[in-house]
Structures are given as structure tokens and as C-alpha cells.
Amino acid sequence: MARIIKRRRRKRRVRRECLRCGRVFMSEGNFNRICPSCREVNANIAMNAAEVSFDHDYYGFTK
Ligand SMILES: [Zn+2]
Numbered sequence: 001m002a003r004i005i006k007r008r009r010r011k012r013r014v015r016r017e018c019l020r021c022g023r024v025f026m027s028e029g030n031f032n033r034i035c036p037s038c039r040e041v042n043a044n045i046a047m048n049a050a051e052v053s054f055d056h057d058y059y060g061f062t063k
Pocket of ligand 1: 018019020021022023034035036037038039
């Protein structure tokens with residue numbers, strides 16, 4: 001009896017190259033183009049940028 005194994009992929013996991021570091025990682029979707037470690041860096045940068053702009057605004061305000 002031939003048995004066909006059907007593999008259903010619920011999540012489409014694709015190998016992608018990170019746009020930032022070029023490392024290959026498993027992406028969970030088309031939207032995901034940055035590897036997890038770079039996403040962390042991105043978040044940190046965003047936070048730093050927010051802090052910097054806040055400082056800038058702050059000093060600009062007191063001037
Ligand atoms: Zn990366």
C-alpha cells in the first residue's frame with residue numbers, strides 16, 4: 001500500500017537574506033526581511049534616535 005505523506009505547511013518559512021547584514025535566516029513571511037538580531041539593533045537605534053531627538057527638543061526648548 002502506497003502511502004503518500006502530505007505535508008501541509010501552515011507557516012511559510014522561507015530562507016531569506018537579511019537586508020541589513022546579508023545573513024541567511026528563516027523568514028516567516030514576505031514582510032520579514034531583517035534577521036532577528038538586526039531587528040533588535042533596529043529597535044535600539046529607534047529608541048536611541050527618539051532619545052536624541054527628545055534631548056534635542058529639550059535643549060532647543062530651553063534655549
Ligand atoms: Zn541581519
